Amino acid sequence: MNNIYLMRSLMFVPAHNTKLLESAVKRNADVLLLDIEDSVPYTKKQKSRDNIKEFAKRTDLNGKLLFPRVNDRESGELLKDIYQLTIEGISGFMYPKATKGEDIYFFGKLLETIEYEKGLPIGTFKIIPLIETAGAVINIREICCSCTRVIAVAFGCEDYVTDLQGKHDPEGQSIMMARNLISIGARSCGVLPIDTVHIKVHDLEDLERNLILSKKLGFEGMLVLNPKELPLVHQYYSPTEEELVWAKEMLRLSEEAQQEGKGVAVKDNKFIGPPMVKMAWNILRKQELIELRGVIQ
Structure with missing residues (x-):
């Protein structure tokens, strides 16, 4: 049942940056997305894994869920990411650049193999696919229903607009269709839809306008880049x-x-x-x- 997960805010934290990791402990995000992918230089990938292994042992996380964002299937880093991080304290993984259901099916089977080898209960680690391409939006329902480990699905608007060869506009028209389809596809599979980051991180009035729309569209929560966004995000994704x-x-x-x-x-x-x-x-x-x-x- 996916309604046992509180996912109003999912905040990205570059896992190679110990200062930001320490700061994240003091923030009130529901989920910490400990990033090993885009925000981490290639030379810092292993440092990020090592940092996450230590971070997961902390006793002062106050109920925060830890979901590392792993590297994609073509990177050569994915197996190292999940083999090292299928550990106590980690709830699951954000899987980037999912384009179709078989990507998530493959990732789920990979996790199953590692769980079996480590003697862990099958299904321990959950998956949050990140929807970042036009193809992924078209295949949203297939992605959401491809594996029972999928508890939420999140929208990455920057990569999506680039793949679309579109253009950001102040009204958000270029991403409106994708937001609609992702929310509908996720809910149709009993999966929590998570809205895209708000790229104008210092414009809280614009954030509020987006949150009002996001809630109307049926989103359960939002990806967060800056801790200053958390109070508004929690206000709008909590019952009044x-x-x-x-x-x-x-x-x-x-x-x-x-x-x-x-x-x-x-x-x-x-x-x-x-x-x-x-x-x-x-x-x-x-x-x-x-x-x-x-x-x-």
């Missing part, structure tokens, strides 16, 4: 007081309707039906996860 009141009221009215033998009803001028009840449960479940994070912290 109004939503919590609505959810509790909806469940109360649903229970009354069931006692009256009605599956669908209008009570207190509110339409009560299965979709509303399901939405109410989703809101309250997310609030439970947020409160659990608070207890851990």
Whole structure:
């Protein structure tokens, strides 16, 4: 079940930079994406792995999930990444440049082989594919449904726009279709959709506009580049007081309707039906996860 994961914010941290790793411990991100890929020079790849091995032992992470972003299948570094980092403290891996379902199937089988060899329960390590190409957007549902390890899927807009040979625009029109398809494809497979980074990291007003749209599109969380974005990101991907009141009221009215033998009803001028009840449960479940994070912290 993917609704057991709290993924409002997934913050990138270059794993070769010990100063940034230390700083990340103090931040409130739900997930730390410990990067071994794009932000790490080739000569620092092994240093990044070594840093992550030590980082995963820390006892002050306060419930943060650790997902290293590994190198891609063609890099020659992937096997070293996952063989060394399939360790306690690591929840799974972000897999970059996924283009079709068989990429993720292959990666899942690779993890299964390593788990078997190390005597770990099969399925221990989860996968977050990163959607960065036009082909990946077209194949989004195939990617999401290719392996039961996939718990979320994230959008990488910079590589996508480059592959598309498109152009960023202030209104975000060039990425709107991709955002829609990724959210729809992910939800259709029971996978959490994670929105792209906000590239104007110092423009918090623009971030807020994007978050309002992102939530309307059905995204569960967002990739984060700068810690200053975290308060707004958490605000918009957390249930509001109004939503919590609505959810509790909806469940109360649903229970009354069931006692009256009605599956669908209008009570207190509110339409009560299965979709509303399901939405109410989703809101309250997310609030439970947020409160659990608070207890851990």
